Amino acid sequence: MPIHEAQTIAQIVTAPGKGAVGIIRISGDEALAIGDGLAGGRGMIARAASHTIHYGWVHDREGNRLDEALFMVMHGPRTYTGEDVVEVQCHGGPVAVGEVLREACARGARPAEAGEFSRRAFLNGKIDLSRAEAIMDLVEAKSDGALKLAARQKSGRTEELVDGLRAAILELIAYIQADLDFPEDDIDRLDKAAYRDRAEGLAHDLEDLVRTATRGRLYRDGITVALCGRANVGKSSLLNALTGRNTAIVTNIPGTTRDSVEANIQVDGLALRLIDTAGLRKTDDLVEQIGVDRAKDIVRGADVIAYCLAAPEGLQPVDRAFIEDHRDQVGLLVINQVDLSDMPSPDLPWPAVRTSALAGTGIDDLGRALKEAALAEAPAAENALYLTNARQVSLAETALQDLRHFLEALAMGVSDDLLVIDLQHAWEVLGLITGDTAADDLLDQIFSQFCLGK
Secondary structure, eight states: OOOOOSSOEEEEOSOSSOOSEEEEEEESTTHHHHHHHHTTSSSTTTTOOTTEEEEEEEEOTTSOEEEEEEEEEEOTTSSSSSSOEEEEEEEOOHHHHHHHHHHHHHTTOEEOOTTHHHHHHHHTTSOOHHHHHHHHHHHHOOSHHHHHHHHHHHTTHHHHHHHHHHHHHHHHHHHHHHHHHOTTSOOOOOOHHHHHHHHHHHHHHHHHHHHTHHHHHHHHHOEEEEEEESTTSSHHHHHHHHHTSOOSOOOSSTTOOOSOEEEEEEETTEEEEEEEOOOOOOOSOHHHHHHHHHHHHHHHHOSEEEEEEETTTOOOHHHHHHHHHTTTSOEEEEEEOTTTOOOOOOSOSSOEEEOBTTTTBTHHHHHHHHHHHHHHTSOOOTTSOOOOOHHHHHHHHHHHHHHHHHHHHHHTTOOHHHHHHHHHHHHHHHHHHHTTTOOHHHHHHHHTTSOTTO
16 A cells, blocks of 8 residues: 655756756645646546646646646546546746645645655655665766666666565574474474585676776766876877867966866767876975865875876876876876877786877777776676665675674674574665665655756
8 A cells, every 4th residue: 555645745847947848746645636727627637537738728826827738637546646636737937836736835835855755765665775775866967878777776686686686584593593493393394504505606696786886986976087197298188189169278388277077978878987187297386286185185086097198298107107006996097199200018917008189090099998907907897787876786785794703703603592693684774775674764865866847
């Protein structure tokens, strides 16, 4: 049975500002009555069949026409929220949609809070928490790859995997508990070796899932690339070539770039956040020095360092020292200005890409190399399911730690009544991913991050 909240809610679900169409969603026990009142109170909406669309005018309480609209009628539980829903599609000006919302609230609805429609969908069993979070990933997707990954999450892949892990953990708990409760009875039992084998299998599955988090984050948030190097090696020109526009100021004066300049591009479905940094050099200019210090901070936090060299100048000792200092990070050597002169690939831990920002040579290769360098450090998932949410990753890591504790305790000969504690905690923690064991304060925290109308 649906869990009906005390009051019907309404909210504008389209983006703020002007548009061809604006949509106001009304959800709850009084949705049909409120929608009927908006349509003129003649029963057109109240008596309408589910999943039908009706043309009419929105009226205020005095009977005045406000705007012509389409009324979409959907009866619960076959709706997003699981409740009766009416969506009013009117013209998309802010005054028009605002007046429709005010009229809906004057007739008994209240303005929905951020994420409240999705929260009702969760409470009514229409989605689990992993699917709810996937909705936000769909809305905030920065690339084609992020969109497709969020769509897989929204389809329930995470829920299926987590439910399978929880079922296997619960079965193992049941076997151990049966040994405790019915030691003399003739029932199916598992020996300690079977306990170990099952727990190791579960731990292996969780390890695989946790390992996907790095690639999942890169797909969801994009790859941060620090374009760095000595002054006047062509970093800003490379940024402009990669973006296809004059994003950064380019001159032949060293120190032109004092503050970081950012731009975003897509490469094969992944978002790349490119940051052009100040040239690394000693300077007496206070402002430029601040830029150099900021560049060092950006480099430390980057997913990929694109260290730029000017081919006519070759590799300098300061270049080699920088790369050696950062060899533990993912890096790419960009040999620029190859239209003027070439240089051999130096013996360094990072692969090299040759480019000419001026001639456009190697720019596409550079974009692909940056993407491949980042993904090389992030293992691919066999089932194409990636954890993208930091909350979910943390919970999966906790459950994995619980299983490792169980295996350690089993090897030490700990009694069965203590063994089940770690398994029970792992089962509960995984339930927080889907929301099966989530408390109200967790729900408040998650759904408050949603936008109005979701």
